[in-house]
Amino acid sequence: MIMTTEPINAIPSREPPASQVGAVGWxxxxxxxxxxxxxxxxxxxxxxxxxxxxxxxWAFFQAKLTAANGLECHEASGACWAFIAEKHRLILFGTYPFDEQWRPLVSMVLLVAMIVASGWRRLWNIWLLPLWVVGLTVVAVLMWGGVFGLTYVENTLWGGLPLTLILATFGIALAFPFGVVLALGRRSKLPAIKSICVIYIELIRGVPLISLLFMSSVMLPLFLPEGLTIDKLLRALIAIILFAAAYVAETVRGGLQAIPKGQYEGADSLGLTYWQQTRLIILPQALKIVIPPLVSVFIAMFKDTSLVVIIGIFDLTLAAKAALTDPAWQGFGVEVYVFISAIYFVFCYSMSKYSQALERRLATGHSR
Incomplete structure (x- = not known):
């Protein structure tokens, strides 16, 4: 008898052709x-x-990095980055007193540090709230001054990137919980609460942010009692919060509707109250589902803070326009808008990448 070690029904291996694998296949x-x-x-x-x-x-090879004035830059055929080097403090800090601009710089770094720390899951506990309270207190002391030997600076002199970060940070932090409450109210079984939330959401979403900013700046003071005034920066911040909360509410409502009915029934079977099942079961799942659209709302809100320029608030965009008014440095609008666009891109791209990482970490994807 002849013995063989090869399998009787061996199937020859079939590798995909070279045109379907590697870089060529991609x-x-x-x-x-x-x-x-x-x-x-x-x-x-x-x-x-x-x-x-x-x-x-234009941007690198023929760019002008140093120049005494705009005339020297106009002689070059590339970008005039010397203009940014000359006006960067005005663009970044606006009309804040020149000798005190270290204060908004420290405040800006502190705000960014707190935002980054809030994205670290190990700090998602009760200590995060006192961290923000202390941090925002320090930011307020630095920006306003008037204590600890710091010169008092009115918020009408605030401007540039620190002001944009303050508007965006407070706007997102306050619009999010307000939007969640509105979303829950819109799904409420109580007709009065549901009607109020529906009217508010549809009314706010039906008008542009510019109109709300105009109303907060021009119309609101007309309805206040004589002698009572509200700071212009605070009025703009309230308008941004009210506007963003309506969009957050609709986004969260979509997440609530995506929760299977069995989750509600399971929570009822455990004897949980409405607020217990909402806080422990329903809302965490809904927020995980809507992480991408929520971050889109936050990114849009961060960019929409530039609209406060129409009511005279010296944000990053208005500070950039002010830099262009210098007679010795005129004609470099492309460079300055490229510069502030890069700043907006860094912050928006960072938020986008963090949301993607958070989505993967929380396993929010639904594979089919």
């Missing part, structure tokens, strides 16, 4: 999967070949 699947996609790929490549070298030529 390009075939993503860039040239159809004639239409192939045309778009070639068109996009052609545009990149034209635009990217010209952009690098």
């Amino acid at each position: 390009m075939r699947q993503n860039l040239f999967s159809s004639p239409f996609n192939s045309v778009l790929t070639f068109l996009s490549g052609w545009l990149l070949v034209i635009a990217v070298p010209a952009l690098f030529e």
Whole structure:
């Protein structure tokens, strides 16, 4: 008898062709999967070949990094980054007193540090609230002054990036819980509460933020008693909070509607009260589901803070426009708007990447 070690029904291994694996396979699947996609790929490549070298030529190779005035910059064919170097303090800090600009700088660093710390899951406990209370108190003392030997600075002189961060931070922090309450109220079984929430959400979402800012700046003082005034910065912040809360409410309501009915029935079977099941079971699941749209609302809100320029608040955008009024440095609007666009991009991109990481960490994705 002849013995063999090979399996009787051995199936020969079949490897995918080289055109379906590696870089070639990726390009075939993503860039040239159809004639239409192939045309778009070639068109996009052609545009990149034209635009990217010209952009690098303007921004780096022919850029002017140092100049005594705008006339020297105009002689160069590239970007005038010397203008940004000359006016960066005005752009970043607005009309805040020049010798005291270390205070908004420290306040800005402190706000960013608190935001980063709040994204660290190990700090998601009761100590996070006192951290914010202490941090915001320090920011207020630094910005206003008047104590500990610091010169008093009115908030009408605040401006630039610190003011933008203050508006965005307070706006997001206060609009989020207000929006959650509105979302719960809209799903309430009590007709009066539901009607109030529906009217508020639909009314606010039906008007642009600019109109709310105008009303808070122009109309609201007309309805206040004589002698009573509300600070312009506070009025703008209230308008931003009210506007963002309506969008947060609709986003959270979508998450609440996505929760299966069995979760509610299970919570009822455990004998939990409405607030217990909402706080412990329903709301945590709903918020995990809506992390991406919630972050989109926060990013839009951060960018919408630039609209306060229309009521004369010296935010980052208005500070950049003020830098362009210097007769010795005129004609460099592209450079200054590229600069502030890069600042907005860094903050918005950071929020987007953090939301993606948080979504993966909490396993909010639903695979099918």
